Amino acid sequence: MWNACTLWVFEKKKVDPRVVVARTNNLLGEVIVAGKKEKLQEETGARDVQGWTPPPRGVDKAYLYRVYDNLSGVCKINTDAAVSVEGNIGLGMVVRDEVGDVLMSAGRNWSARITALQAEAEAMWFGLRYAYDASFINVQLESDCLVLVKLLQSRTKEESRTQVIVSDICNLVCSFLACAFKFAPRTCNKVAHAMAKVSLLFEEVLVWMEDCPSDICSLVMLYKALIE
Known part of the structure; x- marks a missing residue:
């Protein structure tokens, strides 16, 4: 969202809000998964994860x-x-x-x-x-x-x-x-x-x-x- 705002302020380039939301959701999903993976590995040990x-x-x-x-x-x-x-x-x-x-x-x-x-x-x-x-x-x-x-x-x-x-x-x-x-x-x-x-x-x-x-x-x- 900050990047989209910067593009408009300095370059007068508009970004479709739907694109911004989609990118934000994708990044959020990656952060959540990374956090869960790290927590799971801390609790069980990477080699002991059975999935x-x-x-x-x-x-x-x-x-x-x-x-x-x-x-x-x-x-x-x-x-x-x-x-x-x-x-x-x-x-x-x-x-x-x-x-x-x-x-x-x-x-x-x-x-x-x-x-x-x-x-x-x-x-x-x-x-x-x-x-x-x-x-x-x-x-x-x-x-x-x-x-x-x-x-x-x-x-x-x-x-x-x-x-x-x-x-x-x-x-x-x-x-x-x-x-x-x-x-x-x-x-x-x-x-x-x-x-x-x-x-x-x-x-x-x-x-x-x-x-x-x-x-x-x-x-x-x-x-x-x-x-x-």
Whole structure:
């Protein structure tokens, strides 16, 4: 703002106020992220920080449903579910590339009476379906629900409502170029969890391409900074 004022006073150059505000917000975001990163490193030690990790350049073929020669351009999908006090379910998904940039994010508020495991399975189905619709078909999918990940990795079957959703996920995965499932601790899945919590406020399915809700931007930038 001071620079814009100086340009006008001394050079009679006008700067669009919207540009000034955008630059200010960007700088503020960088300052906030830098502060959080420094505090996090002071509290835990830089080497002990456990956060989101980028997808591999190739996929672990042990967990692939289908294998093709071209496994380049792998992106990572993180999914999670959140439950409100009223019992509503928030489904969240975030797609990121190997440098941590958001390629896509989406969320849905859903009124349903289901178990926590079913909610996690629904979040994964939701994330995969929208990722496929956006043509992300070479993926690694992470969830902080170990039971669900083991079900998908082992392809074991049980008679339950969750198995119905798991079967739907497996059927959808057959349409992907490559898909691997991986367990991620909650500390590595915070962005997807934040997306799920934000989704509890939605009235319809909302999708962002190459972006995410402003509520979670600082969290995305924080964990992107940690991998740089």
